[in-house]
Amino acid sequence: MPGSPRDLLRTPPRVVNVGLELFADTLAALRVPVVHIAWRPPAGPRARALLARLDARREAVERANAVAFDRLTGGDPVLVDCRPAREALELPERTVLHAGPPIDWARMCEPMRAAVLCALRYEGWAANDDAAEGLVRSGGVRLAPCHDWRAVGPMTGIVTASMPVLVVENRAHGNRAHATINEGLGRVLRFGANDDSVIARLTWLATEAGPLLGAALRAARGIGLRTLMAQALRMGDEMHQRNVAASALLVRALMPHVARVGQRHNAVARLAEFVAGNDQFFLNVAMAAAKALADPAAGVPEATLVTAMARNGADFGIRVAATGDRWFTAPVEMPAGLYFPGFGAGDANPDLGDSAIVETVGLGGGAMAASPAVARFVGAGGLAEALAATEEIRDICHGEHPYFVIPTLDERGAPAGIDVRRVVETGVTPLINTGIAGRTAGTGQIGAGTARAPLACFEQALEALVG
């Protein structure tokens, strides 16, 4: 009965609220999806002119974006191995990979510097921090982004040759991506902690846990991640701030193989205990999977979708499908969120880590609707706010993920395929769920919250896309 009053009643309203928050709050309380848009400056004349020029090629761009979107969301990531970076990445000695776009020693934030020096000690390339810093300053160590080495690293993102890396193969496209094993919470290298306990854990990961995981994964002929990640999303993980479901599902799938290949019960028990105590164990797997999914979308001419987002604590960098591995960077923002007791916003390091690769493929901040508990944890409220966060990101995305569906949205796919054009047009920038590191060396994690990708990255990308 098209056009009948019944139809009118049946159509759920989609509300965009600009300005006065009262109405947005009320509608949110009623669970009417609502996007509250704080006043944002409209795209300036330069951006409008660029968008208009790109609009002249609209059909070609849309076709290209459809191809990039299919690659970004249609992959088949399988966790196939765990082996030292020197084997998996052919990473040479005296090379240190870090998170984010390229950065030199002089501009690195304190936690990243501390982690670099700690890694040099762990590798035995320097006896102490002074010697390590001397080596770096004299050019005796090469610094490079993880992303340039088919890898991603959370927070400081440090990878060196002897560290075991998880290997994710995208079986739909044949490419691989890598990430270290998540170290757990507390004093860990990725947050810039650098004491003996950090090195002892790295040594155990390299000598016992990594080889056992690798043997189990090879015996299993890989663990498929697409279904597992889709399942975890239905269990409240957005796979950035919350990975408890994915971690438990992965452990459950892995343990039969670990037990079968384990030569010593104590090694099996130690590994089982380590993963049982680490709700974020899957984060690094999700990151490697996300990079494995995103990489095939790079190099599609005309496509305006984002293929990587990463932060080094100084710069936020994005890569775009049409422009391959070129970085568009701008100063990172400060994360905002909740702090552990004794810490506050003044103790926070600027936004850091390659983990925003999960937001690049439709997880994390944009999938907040799947994780009302995360919305609460990062200080963004409850279900209504979680739904609103996902609705907002939908406005800048090409489409909905075909596999990653959200139960609180009645099985609609997570928004995916961030379109540079829409970001510049709307002024809505991707929302990143993130851990917050202390700004001084050796502090570690001090909280969790959200950060925004800076608009300037997208404006630069738009310039390059117009060409």
Next chain:
Amino acid sequence: MPGSPRDLLRTPPRVVNVGLELFADTLAALRVPVVHIAWRPPAGPRARALLARLDARREAVERANAVAFDRLTGGDPVLVDCRPAREALELPERTVLHAGPPIDWARMCEPMRAAVLCALRYEGWAANDDAAEGLVRSGGVRLAPCHDWRAVGPMTGIVTASMPVLVVENRAHGNRAHATINEGLGRVLRFGANDDSVIARLTWLATEAGPLLGAALRAARGIGLRTLMAQALRMGDEMHQRNVAASALLVRALMPHVARVGQRHNAVARLAEFVAGNDQFFLNVAMAAAKALADPAAGVPEATLVTAMARNGADFGIRVAATGDRWFTAPVEMPAGLYFPGFGAGDANPDLGDSAIVETVGLGGGAMAASPAVARFVGAGGLAEALAATEEIRDICHGEHPYFVIPTLDERGAPAGIDVRRVVETGVTPLINTGIAGRTAGTGQIGAGTARAPLACFEQALEALVG
């Protein structure tokens, strides 16, 4: 600003819709919580008179219910052991426990009969089904409800002496409850399957898996379930139809201990593989935990809260706090839901199993808001319907669970403490999420859906409560 128009706007409406479904559908589409109440006959004159008589003792009843509610929701269930029923329950030979209130052989449904006979063969008490049936008919086997033996059993609920049972201790009250190990899906005793593969699995559970689980649990000094179950509820399990999160969390917590006590890698690997393939592994743990939680609420004089709900395929039985272990029974209803390919409503067995003990403590059907995916799976729609199901049960419950909170309700507790008075007053009966068994022996599971507790049980209980 009490009384200001702003307050008025901020208050979300709670809508009860009676009759015409159009408005309920529309509101549900808008995500306004709405309970659509199909027309129900109001409580009859006899029931109204009984409620009035009970109302004269209102204060005493409310005080008693507060005590019962605290016991029902304040327990501390810990999974402490797994050992044969002959040890844990001191269950004698030639005794067969079954689900639901007491029932004799003549009235048992086909799947339950098939499971009883299969158990006799498994125990070696009879060589074949004919001999087994002869033994039962001649009185050579004692049949008794699980509930009378501090146990609960899913579907047919069969327990015999050599079967290992999981032991849950309620550390707040010192009582214990028990359930067999979940056999997985497919051809399983609990759904009335009875072939050699069923007996082979039972034998493996008794000789390898059970002893290994028991040793691991004893080495762990127990695995606390309250936090784990609260966590699983936040991960989309309502712990009746969906237990994937709780199962994975339990496996993750258990595996370090299994690995440590395991003498043979193959036994550890086989157990790990079995639990990795069974998303409902936790169901039986949840049931034992629920009984361990509910039992201390039994025997509180004047209290009108339900302490057990169970079905034997013929009768639905409830127990009430004030009347201890007395059963109030009425014919079970037919479950309604979705069927596996090739099956339909005509193939279904009437409602069956002790698993409704989870609904008794605030999980399952009443916690549907935590599990929009289950609402879909059992044919009840998506998020709006899941929220509505929980809202409906809230109307017949004493309060909200202090530990089992629901993220889609912004951390409100699941409704708990079903009050016999409110059920009779409103005509709203508890909603049970349930598997559906085939009605003929040997078929197994044919679907999943929901069933209602029959009102007559509550009317009988009300008569007894008035005394």
